[in-house]
Amino acid sequence: MRFSREERLMRPISCVIEEVRSEAPLIRTLRLEKKLDPAPGQYVMVWIRGVDEIPMSFSGPDTITVQSVGEATAALFKLGAGSTIGLRGPLGNGFVLRGKRILLIGGGVGAAPLAFLGEMALEAGIEVASLLGYRSEADLIFRDRFEALGETIITTDDGSLGIHGRAAAGLKELNLYDFDQIYLCGPEMMMWDIISRTREHAEKTQACINRYFKCAAGVCGSCCLDPDGIRVCVEGPVIMADRLLDSEFGRYRRGPTGGKGTCRG
């Protein structure tokens, strides 16, 4: 069953969680009964009934991968297979595959949409390499999925696996001129670290970013990015890095009140 744009924006669709898989201590993957046909980088608004509605990125055609960070995700973790959630989506623009050779750069749970993208790329005959940063070996997710795609470089903040350091520490192992397109997703400061060190590649870097979404319909204004007012919920969440270089990204972000705060991670 496929949904039209109107149906996607309509009332939340009730969906059974078919399976729950633990990926790391605070990360789980939920397999959804409904086939929403998302593009990698798109998101879905997940309604945990009676609690809240939060945006989640797809980690595969029928999966979302969730890190427990607050009240809503904690409530989502309490739901087992067979429980239902409400879904609005898929929403947003998603990544666009370009070129013959691509590089995926992921940090933590941000690796999720990239694994999905890489698998689609491989199927389309595109060569894929990956650079993945995690806090430590225990936090690794989707190692097998990335290694099945091609060359995979791993960094850990504590040095427990791969290169010791943040994801940017792995850049010296790669020649970015070899890649037609670069895809980036992770914590904001990790992404900013990469973007600001690779400015000459910003025009070919697609970054999947996070802002505080309320309406997810492009009307409330809570996710707008300074200074151009890009509505991340509908014009993103994938934004070309050259548009981020002189924006608020990496400098500050607005929270639920609309007031400015610091960027995380």
Add this chain to the structure above:
Amino acid sequence: MPSLSVNACGLRLSNPILLAAGILGTTGASLCRAARAGAGGVVTKSVGSLPREGHHGPTIVQVEGGLLNAMGLPNPSYKDFQDEIDKARAGGVPVIASIFGSSASEFAQIARSLKADAFELNLSCPHAEKYGSELGRYPDLVESVTGAVKAASNVPIWVKLTPNTADIIELGLAAQRSGADGVVAINTLKAMAIDIETGYPILGNRFGGLSGPAIKPVAVRCVYELASRLEIPVIGVGGISTWEDAVEMIMAGASAVQVGTALQKGYGVFEEITTGLSRYLERKSMTLEELCGLAGRRGS
């Protein structure tokens, strides 16, 4: 092309199509973008005296003919908002600050502290306890709040009215009595949607406000009634998404109109409406002034 410039409720506007409160009004950048896309003026998201995170989600749900929302007045407080207004001014059109409070003195304090081209008093939000329509449905409170803000400020004061009342004219007259420069009608209609799979009300706040095409006939009726009884100008808002809607609202008696939910289609809506309105006036050989309130002059 006929001129679309207009004096409305104390402001000189290059055209009468404004961005409504609560839509893309959290940041100066998004307000500026609306101005550059052709809005004749922009109204900010409502700001109050303390930071509020707003209601839990879902905060919005698409329903038949419109959107149902219960954002819950999220805002960083007026103390942290002047910078956004100043940035919005770069768009080159008047910036109207929408403000809310739970008492006349709270409203007045905010109006004294913020600098904007005009204030729109949110006496009509239907989904926040102690605010909005919880004050705005009582004519005496509309009168005292408006009077207090009028005394505290020297810019035009607009009062945004709630349709969730038996008699909106009483509310408009109350605003007029205490010196409002104009009224804005209407805010959203209090409404609800239920998830039939489980019985849960969909909105985190259970109740919300309905906007969009579904409420346009209600808004047209309210504007018509207000314009026929009030001496101060009326700004029409509620379900306007095309130039035809704008013409209808102006015929009902609106000196200017505001567009909100239609921004879901993108910022291009301002130019679509102003271009269509301009062509219409040209075809009819009419001025905006002649169009305003035409329906009332046609009689019964």
